[in-house]
Amino acid sequence: MLNIIFFGTPDIGLKSLEYLHKSPNFNVLAIVTQPDRPSGRGQKLTPSPIKVFALENNIPVYQPKSIRKEPEIIEALKKLQPDFFVTFAFGQILSQEVLDIPKYETINLHVSLLPKYRGANPIQRAIINGETETGICTMITELGLDCGDICQTYPIKITPNMNCVELFEICASNSPMLLETTLLGIANGTITPQKQCEEGICFADKLQKEECKIDWNKSAIEIHNLVRGIYKCPSAHFEYQNKIIKVLETEPVEHEIEGEIGSFVNFSKKGIDVKTGKGILRLIKIKPEGKGEMLASDWANGIKH
Numbered sequence: 001m002l003n004i005i006f007f008g009t010p011d012i013g014l015k016s017l018e019y020l021h022k023s024p025n026f027n028v029l030a031i032v033t034q035p036d037r038p039s040g041r042g043q044k045l046t047p048s049p050i051k052v053f054a055l056e057n058n059i060p061v062y063q064p065k066s067i068r069k070e071p072e073i074i075e076a077l078k079k080l081q082p083d084f085f086v087t088f089a090f091g092q093i094l095s096q097e098v099l100d101i102p103k104y105e106t107i108n109l110h111v112s113l114l115p116k117y118r119g120a121n122p123i124q125r126a127i128i129n130g131e132t133e134t135g136i137c138t139m140i141t142e143l144g145l146d147c148g149d150i151c152q153t154y155p156i157k158i159t160p161n162m163n164c165v166e167l168f169e170i171c172a173s174n175s176p177m178l179l180e181t182t183l184l185g186i187a188n189g190t191i192t193p194q195k196q197c198e199e200g201i202c203f204a205d206k207l208q209k210e211e212c213k214i215d216w217n218k219s220a221i222e223i224h225n226l227v228r229g230i231y232k233c234p235s236a237h238f239e240y241q242n243k244i245i246k247v248l249e250t251e252p253v254e255h256e257i258e259g260e261i262g263s264f265v266n267f268s269k270k271g272i273d274v275k276t277g278k279g280i281l282r283l284i285k286i287k288p289e290g291k292g293e294m295l296a297s298d299w300a301n302g303i304k305h
Contacts, residue, residue, distance in 0.1 A: 001025060002083045002187055005102075007032045009048045012172045013088035016109065017053055019176030020086070025184060029080045030060040032067065034091050068095040077101055084183055087141060088175065099141060104186055106141040109179055111171045113137060113153055115196045117204040118146035123167050125204040128229035130221065132158050136171050138182040140193050145203075149193035151182045161251075163231035214238045216262035220252040220279035235287070238262075240303075248293060249285035256280065264300075271296040 004026050006017050020026045031054040039046035047055075054061045062077070064070045078101050085106040087094070099106050112122035113135040119125075126134040135155040140148040154174055158167065185191030207230065214223055214236050227236045227250045235246040251271070259265035259275040266273035272283040283296040 001027050002183060003027050003029050003081070004084045004086050004183070005030045005032060005077060005080065005082045006050070007085060007087040007090040007094075008050045009034045009091050010089050011049045012111070012168055013109075013175075014049050014053060015172050016086075016088055016176045016179050017050060020179065021053075021057060021059070023180060025180065028059055029082055030062060030077070032062045032064070032073075032077075032090070035063045035065055064092070067092055067098060074098060074101075083187065085141075086179060086183070088179075094141065096143060099143070107151065107179065107182055107186070108139050108141045108146075108148070109136060109175050110139060110146055111136050111168075112204065113155060114139060114146055114150060115198075115201040117202060119204040120206040122204040123171065124164050124207060124229045124233075126229075127158060127162070127164055127167065128225050130225050134158055134167070136175055136178060138178055147196060149195050151186065151191055151193045152178055154178050161228065163228040164233060165231055212236055214247065216274065217277040220276045220281040223276060223281050224250045224252050240288075243289040245289065245299075246287040247283055247285075248287060249283075251282045251284055253280045253282050267297070267300045269297050272300050 002025060004020060006020065006028055008017060021028045031050055033048045033050045036045040036047050038044065051061050062073050064073050067073060074097060082101065083103045085102045087106060088109040094106065112126065114137055117125055133155055135153055137153040138151040140151065142148040156170055182191060212230060212234055214226065227247050230236055231248060235248065237244050237246045253273060257265040257273060257275065257280055261275050261277055263275050264272050265275050265280065270282060273280050274283060285293060286296050286299055287293045288299060
């Protein structure tokens with residue numbers, strides 16, 4: 001049985017933690033996660049999903065503000081004598097002192113096929129950029145940004161209407177087995193990590209607020225990719241009569257209609273057609289400011305009266 005310490009914070013890592021905890025091959029010694037954060041309208045301090053699971057299963061929890069600067073936590077982790085650290089969307093950079101603690105390695109699960117999309121938002125960026133394939137991979141964590149040797153990869157197709165929430169779920173569901181086979185393979189010597197190739201390196205920079213506002217001068221395909229790339233996190237939007245309209249589902253349509261860029265050029269039961277810099281984009285589902293999600297056709301009936 002291999003002793004591991006799991007580093008993670010958001011939901012995407014939860015299935016992997018659950019799997020490793022239940023597996024007879026592993027003993028989860030402890031959890032390291034981000035400090036509780038204010039959440040909701042009341043800004044109540046809320047634990048991460050990873051911490052909630054740890055508490056429910058009597059697993060010790062460490063919550064450093066910055067693990068590199070907290071020697072007491074580092075010493076506590078050293079005393080546990082882990083075989084592996086497993087990191088999955090932890091959200092902090094580890095120092096070399098921390099990386100040197102495990103007997104074998106620190107294994108990171110990254111949600112892209114490295115060296116493409118190193119960085120903070122690989123799932124969203126892949127969809128926004130119109131990629132038709134991405135994946136997950138396990139890698140040896142080094143001090144640089146997602147630059148360590150690759151252990152294993154698992155490719156995932158991105159279908160034309162797949163949104164980031166759906167892709168998150170696919171990545172989360174396929175990660176446990178990849179982590180298990182990687183950890184066992186490294187421990188028994190059947191996996192030899194390979195250096196990343198230098199060609200194809202690109203970065204998935206953190207999304208900026210201004211990127212979420214729809215620029216109708218872009219093509220219908222580009223806007224469609226933006227909508228599904230940031231679906232509900234935080235959602236693409238435009239303004240109408242000084243109100244924010246979040247766009248949740250769209251469809252590029254083949255026919256062309258004359259009109260000004262950014263204008264509503266057709267209303268139907270299928271949705272609202274908007275003129276873009278190249279092509280027509282149909283709004284299917286939206287969330288107007290102060291209201292719930294609704295079909296764009298229902299919203300159109302309201303604004304036309």
